[in-house]
Amino acid sequence: MISHAEENYLKAIFKISEKEVKAASTNAIASEMQTTAASVTDMLKRLAEKNLIVYEKYRGVELSKEGNQVATALIRKHRLWEVFLVEKLGFAWDEVHDMAEQLEHVQGNDLVGRLDTFLGHPKFDPHGDPIPDAEGRWAFRPQSLLSTLKPGDRGVVTGVEDHTPTFLQYLDQLGLTLGAGLELLERFPYDQSVRIRTEDGRELTLSEKVGQNLYLKV
Amino acid sequence: MISHAEENYLKAIFKISEKEVKAASTNAIASEMQTTAASVTDMLKRLAEKNLIVYEKYRGVELSKEGNQVATALIRKHRLWEVFLVEKLGFAWDEVHDMAEQLEHVQGNDLVGRLDTFLGHPKFDPHGDPIPDAEGRWAFRPQSLLSTLKPGDRGVVTGVEDHTPTFLQYLDQLGLTLGAGLELLERFPYDQSVRIRTEDGRELTLSEKVGQNLYLKV
DNA sequence: TAATATTTTTAGATTAGTCTAAATTTTTAA
DNA sequence: TTAAAAATTTAGACTAATCTAAAAATATTA
Structure with a gap:
C-alpha cells in the first residue's frame, strides 16, 4: 500500500x-x-x-522502475482530471491544479481508463503538457520557447513552462491561450523583450520572462 | 479545518x-x-x-447545526459523484460507492456546483437516494417497501434500503433496476415471500428479505 | 434495590508524517 | 589540502488517529 x-x-x-x-x-x-x-x-x-x-x-x-510507474500513473491521472475540469466542468486553466492534486489520488477499478475514454483519450492537458497513456508512453510534440524564435518566425501556442495562476491569467488577458497564433516581429537585445503580432492583428510587447515560459510550435 | x-x-x-x-x-x-x-x-x-x-x-x-451542514454537503457530494460515475463513466450501481467515498472529500471552489450543473441537477442518485440541493434541502418522493404492498398493487422500483453489491447485483439479474414496473400477485404468509409479475411479463418469487429492501412508488 | 451485564470512557501505546536542533558528511575554495 | 560552508542525516519531540486493556458509569433484571 x-x-x-x-x-x-x-x-x-x-x-x-x-x-x-x-x-x-x-x-x-x-x-x-x-x-x-x-x-x-x-x-x-x-x-x-x-x-x-x-x-x-x-x-x-x-x-526505481516501480517508483517510476507509480509517478507516471499519478501524472496521467492528474492531467486527465485537469482535462475533465476544464473541458467538462468549465473551469479556467489556472483554477484546476489543486483539485487535480486531490483527484489524482482517488482509487477505483479502471477509473482512469473510463475517465480517459469519456474524455476521448486526450494526448495533452489544458496547459499543453503530455498525458502518458495506460502503458506509460508519452506523446511527443516538437515545441520551442518563444525566447528562441527569430524575427519573422510564426508559431502557435502549445504550452507553458510556468504554471502559476498569475502567468496563466496574464496569458488569458493577452489572448495568448493554447492554439493562439503569433508572429515574432522584433527582438530587443537590451532586455530580450520581443514584439509580436497576434493572429487577430494586435501588436504586443512581451518580456524576456514571458519568452522563457511560453512554448510554441513553429 | x-x-x-x-x-x-x-x-x-x-x-x-x-x-x-x-x-x-x-x-x-x-x-x-x-x-x-x-x-x-x-x-x-x-x-x-x-x-x-x-x-x-x-x-x-x-x-450541531454546523455539523449537520457539513454532513449534508458531504452526502450531496457523494451522491453527485455517484451520478457522474454511473451516467458519465458507465459504472454499474454496485461499483460506485467506494470511489464516491473518496471523491466526496475533494475540495474546490464551486466544484460541487459545477458538477451539479454538468449532471443536470439530478434529484436522486443511482440507488434512488435523494440528493440535497446547495441549500441542504432534500427532495421527497413517496415510496413504500415491497413488503407493505398488497396483492393487486402495482409499483415502480424507486430505491433500495440495502446498498450492498450482492443485493444490487441480484436485482440486476432479476431485471429489477430503478424504473422497473411490477405487480404484486400473491403474498405467502408462511415466510412472507411474494410472487410478482414484471412489466415484461415474467413471474418471480421474492423473499421477505428482498421485500424489506426494495422501495417502490405505488 | 442490589447484583450483574452492558456501554462508555480513560490510560497508555503505536504509527505516519511532520518539525527543530544538533551532529555528521560532503563540497567548495582559500 | 585543509578549513569553512553547505547539504544531509540523526535525535528527540509533536499531532492525529488509531488500538487494547482496565476503570467507571449506566442499564437491566432478579
Whole structure:
C-alpha cells in the first residue's frame, strides 16, 4: 500500500529527475514538497524500504522502475482530471491544479481508463503538457520557447513552462491561450523583450520572462 | 479545518440520526465506522471541541447545526459523484460507492456546483437516494417497501434500503433496476415471500428479505 | 434495590508524517 | 589540502488517529 504522502514524494522526485541529469537531492525534494530536509530524509527511508526509489545516503535518489510507474500513473491521472475540469466542468486553466492534486489520488477499478475514454483519450492537458497513456508512453510534440524564435518566425501556442495562476491569467488577458497564433516581429537585445503580432492583428510587447515560459510550435 | 476522518464521523452520525430518534450512541457510531468504541470517544471529544456535535459523556451525540451542514454537503457530494460515475463513466450501481467515498472529500471552489450543473441537477442518485440541493434541502418522493404492498398493487422500483453489491447485483439479474414496473400477485404468509409479475411479463418469487429492501412508488 | 451485564470512557501505546536542533558528511575554495 | 560552508542525516519531540486493556458509569433484571 502506497500512501498519498508517498505518492506525492514520488511525483516530486519524478519532476526533479525530468530536469536534472543527476540524482534528485534531498534539498531539491524538500523545496518541491514545501517541507524540511529532515522530513524528506525520513520519507526517503520509507520509500527505499518499499523499493520505490534507489537511495544512497548523502547521494540523492532516483526512482526505481516501480517508483517510476507509480509517478507516471499519478501524472496521467492528474492531467486527465485537469482535462475533465476544464473541458467538462468549465473551469479556467489556472483554477484546476489543486483539485487535480486531490483527484489524482482517488482509487477505483479502471477509473482512469473510463475517465480517459469519456474524455476521448486526450494526448495533452489544458496547459499543453503530455498525458502518458495506460502503458506509460508519452506523446511527443516538437515545441520551442518563444525566447528562441527569430524575427519573422510564426508559431502557435502549445504550452507553458510556468504554471502559476498569475502567468496563466496574464496569458488569458493577452489572448495568448493554447492554439493562439503569433508572429515574432522584433527582438530587443537590451532586455530580450520581443514584439509580436497576434493572429487577430494586435501588436504586443512581451518580456524576456514571458519568452522563457511560453512554448510554441513553429 | 475539518479532516477527512472528522467528516466521515459526521456522516456516520448523520446516518444514525436519520434512523434513530435518540442521540447516536458511541457503539452505534463504532459499528457504522467499523472501529472501536474507544476511538469513537476520542473523536467525539475533538468534534465537540470544534462545535460540530453536541456531546454529553455517556449520553450519546447529536450533530450541531454546523455539523449537520457539513454532513449534508458531504452526502450531496457523494451522491453527485455517484451520478457522474454511473451516467458519465458507465459504472454499474454496485461499483460506485467506494470511489464516491473518496471523491466526496475533494475540495474546490464551486466544484460541487459545477458538477451539479454538468449532471443536470439530478434529484436522486443511482440507488434512488435523494440528493440535497446547495441549500441542504432534500427532495421527497413517496415510496413504500415491497413488503407493505398488497396483492393487486402495482409499483415502480424507486430505491433500495440495502446498498450492498450482492443485493444490487441480484436485482440486476432479476431485471429489477430503478424504473422497473411490477405487480404484486400473491403474498405467502408462511415466510412472507411474494410472487410478482414484471412489466415484461415474467413471474418471480421474492423473499421477505428482498421485500424489506426494495422501495417502490405505488 | 442490589447484583450483574452492558456501554462508555480513560490510560497508555503505536504509527505516519511532520518539525527543530544538533551532529555528521560532503563540497567548495582559500 | 585543509578549513569553512553547505547539504544531509540523526535525535528527540509533536499531532492525529488509531488500538487494547482496565476503570467507571449506566442499564437491566432478579
